[in-house]
Amino acid sequence: MAPTNERIAKVVSEIIEVPAQEVAAAAQFTDLSRWDSLAHLNVVLGIEQEFGVQFDIEELTQITGVDAVAALLARKLQ
Amino acid sequence: MKGEADKAPMELAAALERWPKALPSRVAMARLFDVAQPSLAAAMLRQWNASGLAKSDQWPAHQRVHVGLGGFGTLHYLAGPVCSAILADGAVPQVTVGQYNQLFQDLSRPQSDLTAPGVEVVWIWADLPDLLPSAFTQNPAALASEAGLKAAEEALNLLTGALHQARGRTSALFLVNDFIPRRRSPLGITDGARWPSFEGVYHFANQMLAQKLSQIPSTYVYPLGHCLGRFGLGRAEDSRLRLLADCPFRPEFLFEAAQGLRPYLRAIKGASRKVLVLDLDNTLWGGVVGEDGWDGVRIGAADPVSKAFTRFHHAVRELYERGVILAINSRNNPEDVREIFQRRQDMVLKLTDFASVQMNWQDKVSNCRAIAKELNVGLDSLVFWDDNPAERELIRQAAPEVYVVEVSPDPSNWADRLMEFDLFDGLKITEEDRERGKMYAEDRLRREAAVVATDWDSFLEHLQLHVRCVPACDENIPRIVSLLARTNQFNLSTKRHSEPLIRQWAGQPEWRILTYAAEDRFGSYGIVGVTILRRDDSSTEIDSLLLSCRAMGKGVEEVMLWQAAQQARAWGHRRLRGAYAPTRKNAPIKMFLPDHGFVSLGKEDGIVVYELDLLTANLPPPRHVRIAVQGQ
Numbered sequence: 217m218a219p220t221n222e223r224i225a226k227v228v229s230e231i232i233e234v235p236a237q238e239v240a241a242a243a244q245f246t247d248l249s250r251w252d253s254l255a256h257l258n259v260v261l262g263i264e265q266e267f268g269v270q271f272d273i274e275e276l277t278q279i280t281g282v283d284a285v286a287a288l289l290a291r292k293l294q
Numbered sequence: 295m296k297g298e299a300d301k302a303p304m305e306l307a308a309a310l311e312r313w314p315k316a317l318p319s320r321v322a323m324a325r326l327f328d329v330a331q332p333s334l335a336a337a338m339l340r341q342w343n344a345s346g347l348a349k350s351d352q353w354p355a356h357q358r359v360h361v362g363l364g365g366f367g368t369l370h371y372l373a374g375p376v377c378s379a380i381l382a383d384g385a386v387p388q389v390t391v392g393q394y395n396q397l398f399q400d401l402s403r404p405q406s407d408l409t410a411p412g413v414e415v416v417w418i419w420a421d422l423p424d425l426l427p428s429a430f431t432q433n434p435a436a437l438a439s440e441a442g443l444k445a446a447e448e449a450l451n452l453l454t455g456a457l458h459q460a461r462g463r464t465s466a467l468f469l470v471n472d473f474i475p476r477r478r479s480p481l482g483i484t485d486g487a488r489w490p491s492f493e494g495v496y497h498f499a500n501q502m503l504a505q506k507l508s509q510i511p512s513t514y515v516y517p518l519g520h521c522l523g524r525f526g527l528g529r530a531e532d533s534r535l536r537l538l539a540d541c542p543f544r545p546e547f548l549f550e551a552a553q554g555l556r557p558y559l560r561a562i563k564g565a566s567r568k569v570l571v572l573d574l575d576n577t578l579w580g581g582v583v584g585e586d587g588w589d590g591v592r593i594g595a596a597d598p599v600s601k602a603f604t605r606f607h608h609a610v611r612e613l614y615e616r617g618v619i620l621a622i623n624s625r626n627n628p629e630d631v632r633e634i635f636q637r638r639q640d641m642v643l644k645l646t647d648f649a650s651v652q653m654n655w656q657d658k659v660s661n662c663r664a665i666a667k668e669l670n671v672g673l674d675s676l677v678f679w680d681d682n683p684a685e686r687e688l689i690r691q692a693a694p695e696v697y698v699v700e701v702s703p704d705p706s707n708w709a710d711r712l713m714e715f716d717l718f719d720g721l722k723i724t725e726e727d728r729e730r731g732k733m734y735a736e737d738r739l740r741r742e743a744a745v746v747a748t749d750w751d752s753f754l755e756h757l758q759l760h761v762r763c764v765p766a767c768d769e770n771i772p773r774i775v776s777l778l779a780r781t782n783q784f785n786l787s788t789k790r791h792s793e794p795l796i797r798q799w800a801g802q803p804e805w806r807i808l809t810y811a812a813e814d815r816f817g818s819y820g821i822v823g824v825t826i827l828r829r830d831d832s833s834t835e836i837d838s839l840l841l842s843c844r845a846m847g848k849g850v851e852e853v854m855l856w857q858a859a860q861q862a863r864a865w866g867h868r869r870l871r872g873a874y875a876p877t878r879k880n881a882p883i884k885m886f887l888p889d890h891g892f893v894s895l896g897k898e899d900g901i902v903v904y905e906l907d908l909l910t911a912n913l914p915p916p917r918h919v920r921i922a923v924q925g926q
Contacts (some may be wrong), residue, residue, distance in 0.1 A: 257539045
């Protein structure tokens with residue numbers, strides 16, 4: 217797994233208390249059993265803190281899975 | 295800072311593994327969870343939730359706290375911050391979140407989760423735009439008018455009407471956020487040159503809220519605005535979160551806002567602190583009196599440092615005025631210290647303001663114990679303030695029950711720190727609270743007289759004790775509730791009844807609630823004792839019997855028991871029953887009933903039930919006490 221993906225999975229895993237492998241294996245965050253709107257909000261803020269970025273409202277709607285977030289970060293951090 | 299942050303969750307993980315074998319005390323839990331950083335608190339909360347302890351129902355009731363959240367917007371985001379505030383005082387949290395945007399239904403519906411039994415605090419999040427939704431979305435500028443004020447008042451009537459309804463179903467504490475203007479006026483700068491103004495609607499609504507809530511028992515305005523002001527509106531709000539999740543505030547702020555629950559929760563659990571223990575050198579004045587002399591220490595208005603200590607005196611004085619007991623714990627020659635208090639006219643605090651004075655060359659832990667013993671309180675009633683970090687660490691290690699304030703080396707902010715302090719807060723400030731400092735000073739004179747008297751009986755005669763028994767009424771109910779909440783030692787059942795419940799019982803013939811005020815030649819004690827009696831089918835039950843520790847051992851307790859027997863006879867009962875429920879602190883009352891002829895009927899869940907047969911019992915009032923009973 218790419219290092220960025222690994223970091224994203226780790227953030228999500230810590231917040232919703234699901235093993236990082238399980239997070240990485242899920243195509244969408246919504247596939248995770250413990251995912252809910254509270255988890256979504258905390259994951260957004262957690263990723264912002266981890267990577268030192270701030271998402272705009274359009275980007276927030278794209279926080280849907282590990283790959284999607286990695287792609288988003290790649291564009292933002294170019 | 296980062297190092298600290300990493301350390302605490304590791305300590306916590308170790309503690310969580312260890313704890314299931316034996317439930318931790320409040321002190322042990324509070325010491326681990328009481329961290330000021332939101333990110334750390336969130337991480338610790340995750341560990342707590344993952345542990346088996348969080349779901350456990352094996353916790354005793356007094357160590358559990360159940361908070362309900364009602365209002366507008368997504369309140370689930372508040373659940374975590376509320377739990378972490380509860381854990382930080384060593385209690386086990388349970389949070390119930392009301393229906394989304396269904397505040398009025400939550401308050402009025404009989405089967406509502408928010409007003410269900412067990413919920414002890416209901417925290418209500420409703421902002422002015424939530425209560426006046428169409429006015430704020432359609433034409434907010436039109437609010438700046440007499441019609442706007444009227445609309446605000448009507449909206450508040452709806453809210454307080456629903457609260458009145460809910461009050462009939464629950465005795466939980468209601469906390470309602472005040473209103474904060476979070477946007478600029480739609481009238482721009484002209485808003486400041488007119489009345490009614492847009493900002494003015496908020497001020498008006500806050501005033502109405504305070505007035506209306508003060509009419510509902512156990513209901514408080516929650517000062518969210520104060521919290522927001524300190525945290526900063528710009529840091530607290532996040533427009534994206536409002537759009538994404540219908541929650542306008544960032545989690546960091548919600549953690550901060552929930553910290554404000556702690557004084558309410560401590561107060562309902564009887565865990566408020568009572569005594570401020572102060573060091574002297576470099577705490578009540580700058581410098582060391584033994585070296586600098588009474589005229590050399592810095593206090594007064596001569597320079598900024600002296601002024602800082604004087605401001606601190608004023609802040610201590612504020613606490614004293616509302617009932618906090620003061621004590622001195624200092625390594626000094628008593629003569630040097632007396633000289634300062636006598637000769638320095640710029641000392642705001644006087645030596646007579648202190649109820650216990652420990653000035654010697656012993657260690658400060660022994661002195662703290664001596665203070666607690668002298669004032670008849672537990673170590674967990676003490677707050678320790680000392681400029682010396684080594685002394686603070688010593689107390690933390692040797693007497694963890696004492697709350698040790700982390701004092702900065704710079705005294706300039708001490709007064710502000712003390713004014714923000716919420717550890718001493720009770721739910722009410724009664725007349726007795728305002729007089730408490732003076733009454734404890736009088737106790738010092740009593741103790742000195744007791745040492746002089748040759749035997750105890752002649753001391754009691756010499757006291758000329760006068761006890762006055764008054765049934766519960768509007769004027770004394772706040773004091774009854776405060777005694778129920780605060781009294782730990784001479785307390786038979788330690789039931790912390792709420793004000794609404796006491797008000798309800800006071801009007802019912804099957805209940806008899808009596809207060810006892812005492813006075814002797816040294817001064818007045820105020821109301822010190824309460825008995826709550828319930829008329830059962832064939833016997834009289836003592837629901838509660840308690841006496842403030844200041845008045846113990848002088849005969850008031852015998853008067854209370856005698857009066858309870860009188861009441862039982864008046865109800866035509868032959869039997870007077872009471873149950874002793876042991877707590878960590880109420881050993882002083884353990885033998886009270888058996889010592890007065892009560893016979894044990896057995897023990898269940900640790901509670902011992904006693905009965906007195908009034909036909910054979912001989913229970914006269916003590917001879918040295920003059921007794922006046924109102925209503926007879």
